[in-house]
Amino acid sequence: MTPNKEDYLKAIYKLGGMETLVNNKQIADTLQIAPASVTEMLGKLKREGLIHYEAYKGSRLTSEGIGAAISLVRGHRLWEVFLMRHLGYSWSEAHEDAELLEHITPPRLIARLDQFLNHPAYCPHGSAIPRSDGQVDCMPLQPLNLLFVGEASRIRRVTEEKGLLDYLQGLGVTIGASVRIVEAGAHEGPLTLDLDGKRVQISYKAACQIYVDETARL
């Protein structure tokens, strides 16, 4: 297994490759790699038994592939917890360096890091950390932009993307904060939020990447 192959597995996993067939274009876009290169690599991953793949159809992780992908994600998120909790990293920095560390983290290091950090259930960006047995728990969440004006909820997760993370952290967005839409600009205009009592403006696009508790609706 090489870092490159690991990136492919992670990409397929995040694109839904546990349940559905993932098409090559999505992988190429995610990894910023030419489609032809993707085809080639998928052939290798198939030969190694990590994915199911049929030409022109798409790819899906095998159980072995799922195991590898989940282990990578687990390592990534544990490192993020360490980097922020103990080394004072920012959201985006933690994500960046975890991206490097995950590829060379052997199982025993993952296990001891998990123990050192006291078996955290979530990474600093709010994503669930897969357990050592591969179990991943998920809460019912919805993107912030779908909240009605006046409706209150609580921030649970943000998408891990450098630019977004810096923007949100600069605005004071935090996991667990209570949030209420005060005003929504027309045509996907900026949203005015009540964030833990403070008034904050946020772009519509960013709001789509913030996930909050589903609110009870009839």
Next chain:
Amino acid sequence: MTPNKEDYLKAIYKLGGMETLVNNKQIADTLQIAPASVTEMLGKLKREGLIHYEAYKGSRLTSEGIGAAISLVRGHRLWEVFLMRHLGYSWSEAHEDAELLEHITPPRLIARLDQFLNHPAYCPHGSAIPRSDGQVDCMPLQPLNLLFVGEASRIRRVTEEKGLLDYLQGLGVTIGASVRIVEAGAHEGPLTLDLDGKRVQISYKAACQIYVDETARL
């Protein structure tokens, strides 16, 4: 810079490439790589300004190469401190995993790790950790086997090699322990030591890899 090139730089550094010319055979032996491959890589490192190299003569680090090598060693040893102090690693495990981590540790991570660990001066095996400005301090040490029978000293450093580390740690050898040669077998036979008050037998070859304070001699 790639992990491979980094390994070459580190090897040259450890073989004395800061002061003297290092010959290819030593590098090939250290890295377990065919001599022809070494020649090829040295050409690349020269083109990149990391080493001085003349065919058939040998190689020596440039100031840029020294900087890179020292930064690698610094990262390696800081990771070792972390792995043993906080994750309960053994001597040999710490060395192994640090070998992986050093290659993907960006400068900011080295800096924050150093701070988190409180700027340690030595790694768990007793080697000095280069400071962020590149400064490396060294104590006058000698191998344990050169101690006379009856002579006492203190263990300061052990060579980082998996088999040796497991052997020594199993024997209860620790950095800082007081040591005295009780008996030395003839013909490079085993040494009987008084180690912090406990009687321990150790192979001659292992003793060559244990460094103790130089003792005052006239």
Next chain:
DNA sequence: AAAAAGATTTAGGCATACCTAAATTAGCGA
């Protein structure tokens, strides 16, 4: 259903980093 558009694969190349085998150079002893 045919054509256009989009996705995917094939073909041919490039760089890295390794290898073996063969040629060359350097250094040492007779």
Next chain:
DNA sequence: TCGCTAATTTAGGTATGCCTAAATCTTTTT
């Protein structure tokens, strides 16, 4: 100094993982 040996380099080849351009398949649109 000749010649042997050890070290080194050159030559030719492999696998990985990426690329572009061209061909092919699929899907959508008309």
